[in-house]
Amino acid sequence: HNHPDVARFDLSSIKLCISGSAPLSVDVMERFERLTGARIVEGYGLSETSPVAHVNPLRARRNGTIGVPVSSTRARIVALDDPERELGVGEEGELAISGPQVMRGYWNRPEETAEVLRGAWFLTGDLAVRDADGFFRIVGRKKDMINVSGFKVYPDEIDKLLLGLPQVLEVASIGVQRDGRECVKSYVVLKPGAALDADAIRAHCRAHLAPYKVPREVEYLSELPKSTVLKVLRRELRERDRREQAERGAPGQAAG
Template sequence: MKSDYPWFKSYPAGVPHEINPEQYSSLVDMLEESFRKFSDLPAYEFMGCVMSYREVEEKSKHFAAYLQSLGLKKGDKFGIQMPNVMQYPVALFGALRAGLTVVNVNPLYTEREMEHQYNDAEVKAVIILANFADKLAHILPKTQIKHVIVTEIGDMLGFKRFLVNFVVKYVKKMVPKYNIPGAVGFLDALSKGEKAQYVRPEINNQELAFLQYTGGTTGVSKGAMLTHRNMVANLLMIKAWMLGLEEGKEIAITPLPLYHVFALTVNCFLMFNVGAKNVLIANPRDIPGFIKELKKHKFTTMTGLNTLFNALLNHPEFKEVDFSRAKYVVAGGMATQRPVAERWKEVTGTTIAEGYGLSETSPVLSCNPLDGTARIGTIGLPMPSTEMKIVKEDGTEAVIDEPGEIWARGPQVMKGYWNRPDETAKVMTEDGWFKTGDIGAMDADGFFRIVDRKKDMILVSGFNVYPNEVEEVVAGHPKVLEVAAIGVPDPQSTERVKLFVVKKDPSLTEEELMAYCKENLAGYKLPKYIEFRDELPKSNVGKILRRKLKEEEMKKTEASA
C-alpha cells in the first residue's frame, strides 16, 4: 500500500496506516479470546436482564453442539431471522462456532423476499422469532430448509420469561398462529446441545462467515460473500480508528438491528472484542421506550442513522438523556443531514461521526475522525489498509473535488456475490477494486463526500441533480420533519424534482417551502412538485426508500397514460 495517500496527513495521531487482517485465524478465534479475557463481565443487556461473557460462551457452545448433532456440516448455510433479542448473539456465535455460514434474514421480510433469500442461499436450517414463524410456515415446502428452531422474545429473560412471552402472545397478540411440524424450541435446542458433544472445526480465514444480502434497493437482493478475514479486518480497522476504546469499560447502545451489516461489525463483533456491555434495543421506533432505556445507562458509544437521530431530537424528553460519558456516536446506513448533525451537537454536546460502507465491504470503508476534526457533510477518510479513488465515466481517475464513482480496495472487500459471477464481474476489477455505484468526490485533505447514488441521480435538462443535496437543503427548514426527493419524467427537461415532505409544523405550506427552496437552490434543482405526507416509506432499519416513491409515481403515470 502506498504511503503518500492524501488522507494519511489527516489521520488522527495514533491511528495506524495499516492493520493486520491475519491477527485472528477466524471470528471464532476472536470470540474465544473474548470469552477468556472478559468471562465475568456483562456482555449483553436486554429488557433489564444481563448475560455475562461466560454465559454467552456456554450457551453458544451448547447451541453449536446442537447444530452439529443435526448433521449440519462446516460450510452449511444457517439462517437467523430475528431482531435484537438476547438469543441473537447466542445463535450467531453458536452457528459460527459450528463452522456454519450465517445468512442474516430481515425479520420484517415478506414471504416472497424470504423465499428468494432462503432458496438463493441454499439455507438448510433456520432460527426464527415466533412472531414471524407464520410466514416461514407458508414458504417452508418451497425451500431446502430441513430444521427449524423457534424462539420467543422472552426466552432468555430468566423468571421474566413467562410473563413477557404471555404478554407478547396473548395481550399484544403479536404472534400469529403457525404450524411447523418438527420445529424445536430454542430452550429445548440448548438443553439438547448441553448433552451433545461439541467438536471445534478447523476454520481458515478465507472461508465464508456470512452471506450478507444487499438491501435490494438496486434490484434483486444478492448475497455478498464475506469471509472470516473480511470481518476480522473490518473490526480491527474500526478498533484502530476508535482510539479511546477501553477494554472492559465500554457500554454500547445498539438500536440498529444486528442483522444489519453495520451493527453486526461495529456493535456485535467490535464491542465483543473489547469486552463492552451491549444494550440491545429491539424496537427503536418506539421512541419514548428507547429514550427511557437511554436514561438508564451511562453509555459510552452509540450507533444509529439519520432518521433515528432526527426522531430522538424531536421528542421533548430526549434532552434529559445523559451524554456525559459518550465518546462516540457513529452514523451509517444513509447520509446524515447537516441540520440533524448540527442540532444533535447542540443538544447532546457530541458530534455524530458519519461513516460509509456497503454490505459488500463488511461494511466500513471510511469514517470521519473521532478526535474532533470530523467534517460534517463528508464520509470522512478511508480506513487503515483501505484504498479509495474517484473514477470518471471514461475510466480515468478524477482530480481533487471532481465527481465520479467511488472505487475501493482492501481486506474487507467481499469475495464476490454468491452464485452470481456475472454480477460479480460488473462490480469487481481483476486487480481487486470494488465499484460502489455511489458518486462521490475527494478533497485535497483526503476527505470523501457522497454526491449521490448513481441510480438516484436526477437528470434535469442535461444537468445532474443529486437528491441528497436537495434533501439536505429542505431538511434545514424548521417546519420540515422528513424529506425525500426523486426525479419524475418531464417532456421538456427529461426529469424534474419532486419532493415528499412530512411536516414538523402543520402550518407549513407549499408556497412557503418553495420560496425557501428558491433562496437555497439553483433554478434547475428546484422542485416542480411538492407532496405532503404523514410518513415516508422506510426500510426496516429506517432508511428512507426513494425507490418505493419512484415505483408509486410510475404506477400513477401508467394509470393516467
C-alpha cells in the same frame, strides 16, 4: 433529537455516537451534539465492504464528509464512462474501494459481480469527490441522479436544504417524467402541528438552488418508506408516482 420527550431525559452520560447507513446532514449532527454534548463519528461503508471503508477522524473531523479510508484500505474516484481512469482532486466521479474487507463477489451471480468488481477495485455506485487532504464527500447515488434538461441534479442536495426548514421532519426527492421530460418531485413529512405549503418550499429552493433543481412537484406524506435499517427507499417513492400517474391516465412516470 426530534422525539417530543427528549428534553425530559438526562443525556449527559453519552460521550460518543457512531452514524452510518445513510449520509447525516450537518444540521442534524450539530443539533444532536448541542442536545447531548456528545460527539458524532460518521462512518461509510456498504454490505460489500463488510461493512466499513471510511471514517471521519474524531480529532480531525471534517463535517459534511465521510472522512478518510480506514486502515489497509484504498479509495479513489473514477470516471463514470471509464472506471479504469482515476480522477483528480475536486473532480466528481464514482467512488471505488480496495481493501481486505471488500467482498469476493455475489453468491452465484457472476454477471452482477463483474459489473462492480474491476480487479481489486469495488465500484460502490456512490458519486463522490476527494479533496486535497484525502477526505471524501458523497454527492449522491449514481442510480438516483436526476437529469433535468441535461443538467445533473442530486436529490441529497435538495433534501439537505429542505431539512434545514424548522417545519420539515423528513424529505426525499426523486426524478419523475412529466411531458416527456425528467423533473424533480419532493416528498415531504412535516413535524406534528407544523404547516408549510408547496409554494413556500419552492420559494426556499429558488433562493438557494439553481432553477432546474427546484422541485416541480411537492407531495406531503405522513412518513417515508424505509428499510429495516431506516434508509429511505426512493424506489418505492418512484413506484408510488408511477401508480398515481397510471391511475390518472397521465403519460408521465417516475424516472429510473
